[in-house]
Structure formats: structure tokens, C-alpha cells
Amino acid sequence: MWSRRSWMTTFDPLFVFDVPQTVVDLSVPLVSYPAGTHDPWFDRVHPQHSKPSAELARELADMVRKFKGKEQQSQRETARRERKSHYYMENSRFDQHSDKENQQPAALHELMTQLKQLKQLYERSETLPMKKKIKRLKTKKTYEPPQHSVRIVKQWERATKKSFYALTANERVLAITEIAIWKKQRKEKKM
Secondary structure, three states, rough: OOHHHHHHHHOHHHHHOOOOHHHOOOOOOOOOOOOOOOHHHOOOOOOOOOHHHHHHHHHHHHHHHHHHHHHHHHHHHHHHHHHHHHHHHHHHHHHHOOOHHHOOOHHHHHHHHHHHHHHHHHHHHHHHHHHHHHHHHHHOOOOOOOOOHHHHHHHHHHHHHHHHHHHOOOHHHHHHHHHHHHHHHHHHHOO
16 A cells, blocks of 8 residues: 555656756846947847838828728719619609600511511410310329228129229219118118
């Protein structure tokens, strides 16, 4: 069994480190200069690090001017579009199909009327065969809901030697009444 003391004194080697070597005091300069002297690096202009404030102000003013120009241009465009659409709507109200026949030459007008007549003839000729086809496709048999059980219908078929499902719609209606009569007669015979 482990003793409490041995457990407390063991350290994980991953977490053992030397504190004074890893901590750096940032307040102490790396290169020490005597009092009164300074670093000559600060005397030179470094454009990669900073720009003069006048140049920065000029760039900012250019950006603001471009932004305002684009904003004004978009406002002008929307106003122009609105004026244009309003003008178009006003003119189109009065212009709808007025004097259309007068604008077209007489020969063109006659040609258009002939084309309309030919189109109507073609559509009429197309609809006649379609009507015949639809008439042919219509069902000739109507659905009759079952009146009797399948067992009784089968027994009736055996007794009369007729096929119920081979009959036409009118014959089936008659067959249903026949089956009802046949069923009553069978009950009376059994009693």
C-alpha cells in the first residue's frame, strides 16, 4: 500500500520546469545604454512600420470621399430609375393598343387575319380526332358495389352455369336481383 508521504513527494516529470529561466522581465531593456544616450534606430524613418500622420489623414479622406461618392451615385441611380418607371407608367396608360391597326400596313393586317383563321382551322381539326379518341377510351362498364358475398355468387354461378364477372353492367344488375331471389328460395327449401 502507498504511504501518504511518498505520494506527496512524487512529481510528474512533464510538469517539472525551472521558473527563473522561463520568466522574462519586460521592464529591463535587452541592450543597456548609459544614461543620456539613445538608440539611433529611432532617428531613421521606417516606412514599413509606420506612415506619417499627414499621409494617413490623406488616405482616410480619400476613402471617405470614395464612399460618399458611391453612396450619392447609388441614390442618383435609384432616383433616375424611379423617374423612368413613373414616366413609362404614365405614358403606357394612354398608349395601350391605340391606333394599332393604323400603324400596320394593310397587307400585314390581312396576313395576320389569315394566319388567325388558319390557326383556328388547325385547332378545330385537331380537336375532332381527340374527341373521338376520348369517347373510345371511356369505360363502358360501370362499377357496381358488391351486393352479395363472393361465396353466394360462386354458388349461384355453379347452379345457373353463368359467369357473373363476364356479364355487362345491365346484366349484372339483373343477376344481382336473380341472386337475391335464388338465395330466398334456398332458405325456404332448407326450412
